[in-house]
Amino acid sequence: MSTAAIFLDRDGVINQDTGYVSKRDDFIFIEGVMDAMKLLKQKGYQLVVVTNQSGIARGLFSEDDFIRLTEWMDWSLADRDIVLDGIYFCPHHPSEGKGADTKECYCRKPAPGMFLEAIADLDVDVSASYMVGDKVSDLQAAQAAGVAHLVLVRTGKDITAEGEAMAEAVYSSLTEFAQNIPALV
Template sequence: MSKLKPAVFLDRDGVINKDSGYVSEIDDFEFIEGAIEACIEFKKKGYLLVVITNQSGIARGLFSEDQFHTLTEWMDWSLADRGVDLDGIYYCPHHNTEGKGEFKVDCECRKPKPGMLMNAIADLNIDIETSILIGDKVSDLQAGIAAGIKTNYLVRTGKAITEEGESLASAIFDDLTTVVKNI
């Protein structure tokens, strides 16, 4: 069996890019200052980079899965052009109450459930003991904890930090740049 590898699990909206609400178009996608450089540093430190993102805008009918894939491909190429190769991108298109049609599902992949993380851990042979999850809200942390990840960080670049988030987070940082400097 091959050696387990450490990973940094990153939420997308509010961690990698500015969260302007249901980001689905390239014109609306803006990388958070320092995020790309931080990702380069994570890779230099030997971490796999895995994006895990809830995309309930698909379930709500605000944009299509094809639109999401187009934006994701653009994001992935934009990062690769700057020297950041993502090792995995996992998304949940479901919402159990607001979803429409096939997307109105109480699934195992929507954070705070750990399905996306569990799939990445199995697919990429990830060591949960040495991995880190970075999110901007409680549901990100809850998914990391449910998946057995010991180090779960919040960043201040997305949603407002709540008392619950403060209690669940291993630490809170201003942004990805600050995280990478402290690991």
């Protein structure tokens, strides 16, 4: 049976976006985000992280660095009884960098690849699902994948007029979003 999901961008939604976050010392959970994620799980949603990580293509950090940090983030959440249903990332950039990850791809937001993969893997009901991001490309990718509800939060990038027009709602934080969406259960 399909279940609704909350798709979450990472930098600017879950953690402070200080630019190419790749080390534990630089990863700072946004205040209240763990409680918000716990509430979303209690309301019956799957939690799925979808994150562009062009720092890999740019040579700023390795894929192994990203995986180590992601494991630490996942364990930190699990210590608070928050289980992520999926974590999807794109290591590519279309023009920056020199390695194999410097290429056009179908996974880098605003393309829908990460979403489509998660939808298939997790049997997501897109008609009841949400994308919570901090920029237009997050919303464009979700929309292209058929995710029904597009939401921005003000904890990351500045909200543009285009983003505000595209979003169903703009919240101050993931906490405010979690408090205001209906429970599935």
